[in-house]
Amino acid sequence: SYLFSTIAEKISAFEKKHPEKQIIKLGIGDVTMPLPQACIKAFHRGVDEMAEEATFRGYGPEQGYGFLRERIAETGFIQQGADIHADEIFISDGAKCDTGNLQELFDTNITVAIPDPVYPVYLDTNIMAGRSGELKDQRYERIVYLDATQENGFVPKLPDTKVDLIYLCFPNNPTGATITTEELKKWVDYAMDNKALIIYDAAYEAFIQDKDLPRSIYEIEGAQKVAIESRSFSKTAGFTGTRCAYTVVPKACMAYDHAGNTHSLHDMWKRRQSTKFNGVSYPVQMAAAAACSDEGRQEIQGLVSYYLKNAEIIRSQMQSLGLECTGGENSPYIWVASDMDSWGFFDLLLEKAGVVTTPGVGFGKCGQGYIRISAFNHREKVMDAISRIKKALA
Amino acid sequence: SYLFSTIAEKISAFEKKHPEKQIIKLGIGDVTMPLPQACIKAFHRGVDEMAEEATFRGYGPEQGYGFLRERIAETGFIQQGADIHADEIFISDGAKCDTGNLQELFDTNITVAIPDPVYPVYLDTNIMAGRSGELKDQRYERIVYLDATQENGFVPKLPDTKVDLIYLCFPNNPTGATITTEELKKWVDYAMDNKALIIYDAAYEAFIQDKDLPRSIYEIEGAQKVAIESRSFSKTAGFTGTRCAYTVVPKACMAYDHAGNTHSLHDMWKRRQSTKFNGVSYPVQMAAAAACSDEGRQEIQGLVSYYLKNAEIIRSQMQSLGLECTGGENSPYIWVASDMDSWGFFDLLLEKAGVVTTPGVGFGKCGQGYIRISAFNHREKVMDAISRIKKALA
Numbered sequence: 115s116y117l118f119s120t121i122a123e124k125i126s127a128f129e130k131k132h133p134e135k136q137i138i139k140l141g142i143g144d145v146t147m148p149l150p151q152a153c154i155k156a157f158h159r160g161v162d163e164m165a166e167e168a169t170f171r172g173y174g175p176e177q178g179y180g181f182l183r184e185r186i187a188e189t190g191f192i193q194q195g196a197d198i199h200a201d202e203i204f205i206s207d208g209a210k211c212d213t214g215n216l217q218e219l220f221d222t223n224i225t226v227a228i229p230d231p232v233y234p235v236y237l238d239t240n241i242m243a244g245r246s247g248e249l250k251d252q253r254y255e256r257i258v259y260l261d262a263t264q265e266n267g268f269v270p271k272l273p274d275t276k277v278d279l280i281y282l283c284f285p286n287n288p289t290g291a292t293i294t295t296e297e298l299k300k301w302v303d304y305a306m307d308n309k310a311l312i313i314y315d316a317a318y319e320a321f322i323q324d325k326d327l328p329r330s331i332y333e334i335e336g337a338q339k340v341a342i343e344s345r346s347f348s349k350t351a352g353f354t355g356t357r358c359a360y361t362v363v364p365k366a367c368m369a370y371d372h373a374g375n376t377h378s379l380h381d382m383w384k385r386r387q388s389t390k391f392n393g394v395s396y397p398v399q400m401a402a403a404a405a406c407s408d409e410g411r412q413e414i415q416g417l418v419s420y421y422l423k424n425a426e427i428i429r430s431q432m433q434s435l436g437l438e439c440t441g442g443e444n445s446p447y448i449w450v451a452s453d454m455d456s457w458g459f460f461d462l463l464l465e466k467a468g469v470v471t472t473p474g475v476g477f478g479k480c481g482q483g484y485i486r487i488s489a490f491n492h493r494e495k496v497m498d499a500i501s502r503i504k505k506a507l508a
Numbered sequence: 509s510y511l512f513s514t515i516a517e518k519i520s521a522f523e524k525k526h527p528e529k530q531i532i533k534l535g536i537g538d539v540t541m542p543l544p545q546a547c548i549k550a551f552h553r554g555v556d557e558m559a560e561e562a563t564f565r566g567y568g569p570e571q572g573y574g575f576l577r578e579r580i581a582e583t584g585f586i587q588q589g590a591d592i593h594a595d596e597i598f599i600s601d602g603a604k605c606d607t608g609n610l611q612e613l614f615d616t617n618i619t620v621a622i623p624d625p626v627y628p629v630y631l632d633t634n635i636m637a638g639r640s641g642e643l644k645d646q647r648y649e650r651i652v653y654l655d656a657t658q659e660n661g662f663v664p665k666l667p668d669t670k671v672d673l674i675y676l677c678f679p680n681n682p683t684g685a686t687i688t689t690e691e692l693k694k695w696v697d698y699a700m701d702n703k704a705l706i707i708y709d710a711a712y713e714a715f716i717q718d719k720d721l722p723r724s725i726y727e728i729e730g731a732q733k734v735a736i737e738s739r740s741f742s743k744t745a746g747f748t749g750t751r752c753a754y755t756v757v758p759k760a761c762m763a764y765d766h767a768g769n770t771h772s773l774h775d776m777w778k779r780r781q782s783t784k785f786n787g788v789s790y791p792v793q794m795a796a797a798a799a800c801s802d803e804g805r806q807e808i809q810g811l812v813s814y815y816l817k818n819a820e821i822i823r824s825q826m827q828s829l830g831l832e833c834t835g836g837e838n839s840p841y842i843w844v845a846s847d848m849d850s851w852g853f854f855d856l857l858l859e860k861a862g863v864v865t866t867p868g869v870g871f872g873k874c875g876q877g878y879i880r881i882s883a884f885n886h887r888e889k890v891m892d893a894i895s896r897i898k899k900a901l902a
Contacts, residue, residue: 142567144566144567145566146561146564146566147561147564148558148559148560148561148564149558149559149564151559154555154556154558154559157555157558157791158552158555161548161551161552161555161791162548164542164543164548164551164749164750165542165543165545165548166542167540167541167542167886170540170541170542170543170746170749171749172538172539172540172746172748172749173536173538173748173749174749207601207751207786207788207789208785208786210784210785210786211784211785211786214783214784214785215784218636235783235784238783239783239784242612242779242780242783352564352566354566354567354786355558355564355565355566355567355568355787355789355790356558356789356790356791357601357786357787357788357789385636386636389608389629389632389633389636390604390605390608390609390629390633391602391604391605391608392601392602392604392605392748392751393749393751394601394751395601395749395750395751395789395792396749396750397551397555397750397791398789398792492561
C-alpha cells in the first residue's frame with residue numbers, strides 16, 4: 115500500500131515549500147493523549163518486578179498471562195453478555211499483526227471477501243499470500259469486494275456467491291459506519307449457511323456509545339462457531355506505541371478442509387502463535403491488565419469521550435459547510451464526501467489549510483470522492499484545523 | 509513440535525507422584541537473572557514519557573527507533589569490523605518471530621536446508637508453509653537435512669545438491685557447537701555460487717569468548733549479499749519476558765525469482781514488516797538501547813560470564829562422570845552424549861535426580877542419544893543439580 119508513503123511525501127514537499135506553516139495532522143489514526151495513570155502505575159510495577167531476582171519473569175505463557183486474559187473475558191465480554199472465556203483469548207502485540215497473520219491458516223485457493231473501502235491490511239496480506247489474482251480496473255480479480263457506499267449506508271450487502279473468508283470491521287475504518295444487531299446477524303447466518311469464517315475487526319468497539327449497537331460479534335447467537343474477533347488497547351487506552359491487543363478464537367469455531375472435514379481454528383491459531391510468536395512484554399501485559407481495572411476503565415472512558423467530542427465537533431462543523439458526513443458518532447473517524455476526487459480534496463486541504471487528512475480512495479475504489487478525518491488529536495489543534503478548513507473552503 | 513509439551517506432561521506427572529521433591533529445571537533456555545540496572549532505569553524513563561502529553565509516543569517507526577538501530581549498528585557490528593548500517597536493521601519482538609516469519613518471503617517450491625539437530629522453529633514453520641513434503645523415517649522428504657554429528661564436530665558439511673534457503677545457527681542450539689571463520693566462509697561461498705540465501709541465527713553470539721571465532725556472519729567477505737542475521741536481547745540482557753530482538757537484512761542482499769531476476773530482500777522484508785507488524789513497545793526499545801550503552805554492555809558481560817561459569821561447571825562435572833560433552837564453552841548449552849536413548853536418559857535424570865533436561869532427539873534425528881543441558885539457572889541450583897545427577901548415575 116503506497117497510501118501513507120504518498121501522503122508522507124506530499125507533507126514533506128509542502129513543508130519544504132512552506133517552512134513557516136504549522137501542519138495539523140488529522141490523517142493517521144494515532145492517539146495523542148498519554149496512557150491512563152492506572153496503566154502507568156502498573157507498567158512501572160512490572161518493570162520493577164523485572165529488576166529483582168525473586169520477581170523476575172522470563173518467557174511467559176505464549177497465549178498471554180492468565181491475569182490479563184481473565185480480566186478481558188470478564189470486562190470485555192461476559193459483562194456484555196458475550197459467552198467468551200479466558201482460554202479463548204490470545205494476547206498479541208497488535209490487531210494489525212493478528213488481522214494480518216490470520217489468513218496464514220488458510221489455503222491460497224479460498225475465496226476472500228473484503229469490504230471496500232476498508233483498512234488496507236486485509237487486502238494487502240491476501241495479495242502477499244497469492245490469493246488476489248491480477249489487478250484489473252483497480253480491483254483484484256479473485257477478491258470478492260463488498261461495496262460500502264452511500265446507498266447502503268456504508269454497510270455492505272451479503273455476497274451473492276459463496277465465499278470462504280469474510281473480513282468485517284465495525285465501527286468501520288475508514289467510514290466510521292456502525293452495524294446494527296439485525297444486520298450483523300445476517301452475516302453470521304450467511305457464514306453458518308456457507309461454511310464461511312468471519313474475521314471481525316472490532317479495534318474501535320470502545321467508541322460505540324449507542325446501547326443498541328453490538329460491540330462484539332459474539333452478542334449474535336451462533337457467532338462463536340463462525341467468527342474470530344480482534345480488539346486492541348491502541349485506540350482505547352492509547353497503546354499505539356505501547357503495543358498490546360488480543361484476538362478471540364472461540365473453541366467452537368471451525369474451519370473446513372477440501373473434503374469438508376472440520377478443524378478447530380483455536381488449535382490452528384494456537385499452533386501458529388506458539389510456533390511463530392513468543393508473547394507480549396510482561397510489563398506491557400501488566401499495563402494492559404490495569405486498563406481493564408475499574409480505575410483504568412474510568413480513565414479510558416474519559417479518553418474515548420475526549421476523542422468523541424473532537425469527532426462531534428469535526429462532524430458538525432463539516433456538515434455546517436454543506437459536506438455530507440458519516441461516522442464521528444460511535445467512531446473516531448469522520449467520512450466526508452466532496453464533489454472533488456479524494457486526492458484533489460486532500461491536496462486542497464493540505465495546500466490551503468495546512469491540514470492533513472486521508473484520501474478515501476486509498477482505502478478502496480468506493481472511497482473515491484471521500485476523505486477520512488481522524489478525531490485523534492488535541493482539542494485546540496482540532497479547533498484550529500476546523501477554522502483553517504472553513505477559511506480554505508470559503 | 510510436541511517436544512516441550514511432552515516434557516511438561518512428564519514433569520507434571522512426576523510432581524504428582526513426588527509432591528515433596530523440588531525439581532530443578534535445566535531444560536528450556538530461559539534466563540533467570542534480572543534485567544541489567546541500565547535497562548531498568550531506561551525502561552522506567554520510557555514509561556514516564558508515556559505518562560506526559562509532551563513526551564508521549566504513539567506509533568513508532570515500523571523498522572524501530574533510530575536511536576536503537578544506530579546503537580546496535582555501532583556496538584554490534586561496526587566495532588567488530590562488520591560493515592552493517594542502522595537502516596539495514598529491523599527491530600522486532602523476538603528472534604523466534606523473525607526466523608519463523610522470514611520463510612514467508614519465498615515460494616513454496618524452493619528447497620530448504622535445515623541442520624539436524626537444531627532449534628525446531630525453522631523446520632516447523634516450513635512444514636506449516638507446505639514446503640516439507642511427507643514424513644518418512646523421521647524425515648520430511650522435501651527438506652535437505654544438514655547432519656551435525658560427533659564425526660563432523662557438529663558443524664554440518666555443505667549440501668551436495670543445490671538448495672535455495674539455508675538455516676544456520678551458531679553458537680548452535682542445541683549442541684553448543686561454534687563455527688570457525690574458515691568453515692563459515694565455505695557456506696558464504698556456497699551461497700554465492702548457488703544463488704542461495706543463508707538465514708544466520710546468532711541469538712547466542714554474546715556467549716562467544718574466543719576472539720578467533722566469528723560473532724557475525726558479516727565478518728565473512730561477501731556475506732552481505734547472501735545472508736540475513738537474527739540476534740536477540742533475550743539471552744544476553746535477559747529479555748525473554750521483555751521481548752526485543754533484531755534482524756539484519758543488508759541492502760546488498762538479493763533473492764532470485766524463477767526467471768533468475770534479482771529482488772531486494774531488504775525491500776521484501778520491509779514490505780512484510782510494515783504490512784504485518786507495528787513495531788516494538790517504545791519503553792522496551794528504550795531498555796534495549798540501554799543494553800547497548802557502555803554501562804549496559806558491562807552488566808551484560810557480567811550476566812554472560814555468570815551463565816558461562818554455570819556452563820563450565822556443568823561441562824566439567826559431566827565429563828568427570830565419563831560423559832562426552834560439546835558446547836558449554838562459547839555457549840550456554842551443553843550437549844551430553846550417553847549410551848541410552850535421549851528420552852531414556854531424560855527420564856532417568858528426571859526420575860532419579862529430579863533434574864529436567866531436554867532430550868536431544870526432540871531437535872532432530874541426529875540428536876538421538878544426547879540430552880541438552882541449559883546453563884540458564886541460579887548457581888546454587890546448578891550445583892545442586894550436579895550433585896543430584898552424580899548420585900543418580902553413581
